[in-house]
Amino acid sequence: MTADLFETVGDARAPRETIAEGAVLLRGFAGTFMAELIPALRDIVKQAPFRHLITPGGHRMSVAMTNCGNAGWVSDPSGYRYDGIDPDSGKSWPPMPPVLCRLAAEAAAEAGFNGFAPEACLINRYVPGAKLSLHQDKDELDYAAPIVSVSLGLPATFLFGGLKRSDTPRRYRLEHGDVAVWGGPSRLFYHGVAPLADGEHGVLGRQRINLTFRKVR
Numbered sequence: 001m002t003a004d005l006f007e008t009v010g011d012a013r014a015p016r017e018t019i020a021e022g023a024v025l026l027r028g029f030a031g032t033f034m035a036e037l038i039p040a041l042r043d044i045v046k047q048a049p050f051r052h053l054i055t056p057g058g059h060r061m062s063v064a065m066t067n068c069g070n071a072g073w074v075s076d077p078s079g080y081r082y083d084g085i086d087p088d089s090g091k092s093w094p095p096m097p098p099v100l101c102r103l104a105a106e107a108a109a110e111a112g113f114n115g116f117a118p119e120a121c122l123i124n125r126y127v128p129g130a131k132l133s134l135h136q137d138k139d140e141l142d143y144a145a146p147i148v149s150v151s152l153g154l155p156a157t158f159l160f161g162g163l164k165r166s167d168t169p170r171r172y173r174l175e176h177g178d179v180a181v182w183g184g185p186s187r188l189f190y191h192g193v194a195p196l197a198d199g200e201h202g203v204l205g206r207q208r209i210n211l212t213f214r215k216v217r
Contacts, residue, residue, distance in 0.1 A: 016110070017172075019160055022146075022184030024111045025172060029179040030150050034203075036099040037152075041123065041209065044068045047094040048086050050125050056080065062130040069096040069120040071216050073139065080139050082120060082216050096121055103179075104148045104213035111181035113146040118213035126156065126208040128198035134165060134190045137214065145215030146183025152176055152211070153204035157194035165190055176201065 017025040030037065050064035053075040067073060071082040072093045086093050100121055108116035124132070137147055151158075151174040158180060161169035167190065174180065182189060196208055 019170065019172065019180075020182065020186040020189065022112075023160065023180070023182035023186040023189070025174075026107055026110055026179040026181065027175075028177045029107055029110065030103060030152070031177040033099055033103045034177070036097075037103065038203065040097040040099050041152075041211075044094045044097070044123065048072075048089065050123075051088060062126075063132055064125040064127075064130075066123050067120060068094045068100070068123065069118065071120045073120065073122050082139060100211070100213070103150065107148050107150070107179045107181055108146050108183075108213075111146065111183075113181065113183050116145060116148065116213075117215070118148070119216045120214050122212040122214070124210040124212070126154070126193065126196045126210065128154075128196050128206060131195040132193040134159060134161060134169065134192040136188050136190055137212075138188060140214055141217050142215045143187050144183075146181050146187065148213040149180040150211040150213075151178045151180075152209040153201045154196060154199045154206070154208040156196055156208050156210075159192040159194060161190040163188060163190075176203070 015027045019025060045066060048066045050066050052064050053061050055075055056077055056079050071084050074083050074087055084092060104118045105116050153176060156174045158172045158174045159169035161167040200206055
């Protein structure tokens with residue numbers, strides 16, 4: 001492992017940017033977790049490699065993904081859902097490492113959502129050109145819990161709209177170590193990611209990794 005793998009980004013109490021009622025950006029918040037976070041993610045991917053899911057409509061997602069925790073988010077012709085078993089391996093998803101649990105809980109608390117205990121972490125990999133269309137996170141049973149989203153690697157343009165798909169989304173640049181948290185009145189706001197611009201990140205290369213923590217049940 002190279003030294004830059006353990007660089008931190010900012011301070012764990014980095015500036016907070018409110019983007020909607022119940023939604024904030026915590027700039028550089030994940031920085032102090034990097035020394036443990038990156039190796040933990042690499043171990044997860046060894047156990048459950050990235051894959052491109054097929055949507056119920058038969059389209060191949062441009063974003064590759066995997067999961068860790070008690071459940072993982074999956075998609076196939078039967079629909080979107082959470083499942084405790086990785087369909088590729090037939091085994092349980094890798095357990096969520098303690099560093100990921102701490103990061104999610106502390107970011108949620110910093111955003112005003114105390115006691116957040118994620119059950120699932122969706123791990124998305126974007127390469128240049130990959131995107132995520134506007135959508136709502138509504139496959140969970142517990143909307144009282146927030147969504148915690150951690151950005152790693154190449155910068156991305158985060159799109160954050162409103163309760164209707166037709167609401168014009170605002171655009172926010174997310175850098176390595178930034179964390180977005182939304183819940184309460186904005187829990188079901190439409191959001192997405194614009195096509196990823198090409199580049200080279202010093203730690204993760206030509207990719208962006210996004211961690212999305214959720215309370216599923």
